Amino acid sequence: MESTCVDTSLNLNVVPSLHMADNLVEELHRLNCENKRLTEKLTHLCESYQAMQKQLSKLMNTNFEQDPTQSRKRKADETESCINMFCVRGNINTECSSTINDEDSSFKRHKDNIITSPKFSKVLVKTEASNTSLYVMDGYQWRKYGQKVTRDNPSPRAYFRCSFAPRCPVKKKVQRSLEDPTILVATYEGEHNHGHERAELSMVSNQKDGPVGSVNVSSSATPIIGSTTGPTIRLDLVQSGLVESAQKSSIEKFLVQQMATSLTRDPNFTTALATAISGRILDQTSVAKW
DNA sequence: CGCATTTGACCCGCGC
DNA sequence: GCGCGGGTCAAATGCG
Numbered sequence: 001m002e003s004t005c006v007d008t009s010l011n012l013n014v015v016p017s018l019h020m021a022d023n024l025v026e027e028l029h030r031l032n033c034e035n036k037r038l039t040e041k042l043t044h045l046c047e048s049y050q051a052m053q054k055q056l057s058k059l060m061n062t063n064f065e066q067d068p069t070q071s072r073k074r075k076a077d078e079t080e081s082c083i084n085m086f087c088v089r090g091n092i093n094t095e096c097s098s099t100i101n102d103e104d105s106s107f108k109r110h111k112d113n114i115i116t117s118p119k120f121s122k123v124l125v126k127t128e129a130s131n132t133s134l135y136v137m138d139g140y141q142w143r144k145y146g147q148k149v150t151r152d153n154p155s156p157r158a159y160f161r162c163s164f165a166p167r168c169p170v171k172k173k174v175q176r177s178l179e180d181p182t183i184l185v186a187t188y189e190g191e192h193n194h195g196h197e198r199a200e201l202s203m204v205s206n207q208k209d210g211p212v213g214s215v216n217v218s219s220s221a222t223p224i225i226g227s228t229t230g231p232t233i234r235l236d237l238v239q240s241g242l243v244e245s246a247q248k249s250s251i252e253k254f255l256v257q258q259m260a261t262s263l264t265r266d267p268n269f270t271t272a273l274a275t276a277i278s279g280r281i282l283d284q285t286s287v288a289k290w
Numbered sequence: 291c292g293c294a295t296t297t298g299a300c301c302c303g304c305g306c
Numbered sequence: 307g308c309g310c311g312g313g314t315c316a317a318a319t320g321c322g
Contacts, residue, residue: 143294144294144295144296145295145315146296146315147296147297148311148312148313148314150311151310151312
């Protein structure tokens with residue numbers, strides 16, 4: 001996602017007239033109100049999300065305190081998972097994430113790696129019950145280099161390296177959740193030093209089941225709303241500070257997607273869009289008459 | 291034929 | 307020191 005922009009500038013190359021100017025001012029005022037309302041909605045969404053994340057962390061911490069039988073190592077793992085949580089549903093994902101510097105992680109044997117690539121994150125992926133593969137579509141290309149059945153989970157754990165290795169040091173472990181086998185738990189270790197090399201391809205090929213055909217639906221949900229006949233509406237999310245970098249965090253992606261969804265579902269927005277388009281058509285008709 | 295995946299063997303750290 | 311378990315390696319296999 002290089003430029004997640006929706007053009008808010010109204011391309012109204014219209015010859016001015018008195019009553020039209022009034023209409024335009026009115027329209028502009030209305031759009032401003034609409035914009036303000038949407039901004040408030042988005043802010044509210046962000047706040048709710050943060051509150052929920054805090055609550056989740058609290059809950060998880062409480063659970064750890066209540067269960068002292070868990071080993072330290074296990075605790076470290078669980079803490080990591082509670083802090084770094086994605087929730088991806090199918091391929092139209094709802095995700096929320098963060099990355100941390102986890103000095104006390106369970107990967108003690110890789111202390112050197114932790115120093116050089118200290119980013120860890122955990123992703124939960126909801127899959128179909130019939131889907132038994134351990135492949136997680138995350139926009140990157142992975143090469144599987146091992147599989148192992150672990151003691152605490154009967155389902156095998158798959159080990160993946162970024163296909164750009166050794167240039168890219170990122171590794172990923174994927175295992176089905178013990179509680180819900182339809183959920184894949186992917187643990188990422190390190191940070192990619194390159195972009196989503198398959199993202200563009202996946203936009204074209206869409207969803208191809210397998211390790212190569214990666215799909216990044218978040219990036220494909222670029223909220224560009226436009227019309228060939230009407231005005232283009234571009235919300236510059238980068239400028240407004242909502243989206244800084246896709247690689248930094250997926251929160252932004254989530255928010256953008258949520259915003260796009262709420263925009264398309266919002267009848268007021270649809271009405272505004274329809275009004276703007278019809279207004280533009282009328283404008284062009286009046287210009288043609290002139 | 292080249293590349294990706296599979297899978298058993300091996301390595302290494304940790305706990306007892 | 308030994309056993310266990312997680313992580314990695316590498317030969318075998320499959321596929322396009």
